[in-house]
Amino acid sequence: MTRHGGDEDDDDDEEEEKEEYVRVFVNDARQPLHFCGAGGDGMCKLEEFVRSQEYAKNDGFGDFAACAYTGR
Numbered sequence: 001m002t003r004h005g006g007d008e009d010d011d012d013d014e015e016e017e018k019e020e021y022v023r024v025f026v027n028d029a030r031q032p033l034h035f036c037g038a039g040g041d042g043m044c045k046l047e048e049f050v051r052s053q054e055y056a057k058n059d060g061f062g063d064f065a066a067c068a069y070t071g072r
Contacts, residue, residue, distance in 0.1 A: 020046040 021043040024031040036044035036052040044052070055061065 022046050022049040 022033070022036075022045075023038075023041075023043045024033060030042045032038065033042060033044045033049065036048040038044045
């Protein structure tokens with residue numbers, strides 16, 4: 001999802017700044033993304049969402065007890 005920034009009344013020939021956003025749905029229900037700064041629309045900036053996933057991308061930094069994984 002992309003939001004377009006800038007003032008619509010601005011007639012400059014500058015390219016509009018575009019920011020990419022993430023919103024997550026599970027079974028058609030929007031999930032709260034408070035951990036990455038989502039607003040009332042439930043969308044996080046893509047960069048913030050990726051940064052918030054650092055723990056998961058690094059296998060929890062080896063702290064498997066934190067996720068209560070029992071191996072079964």
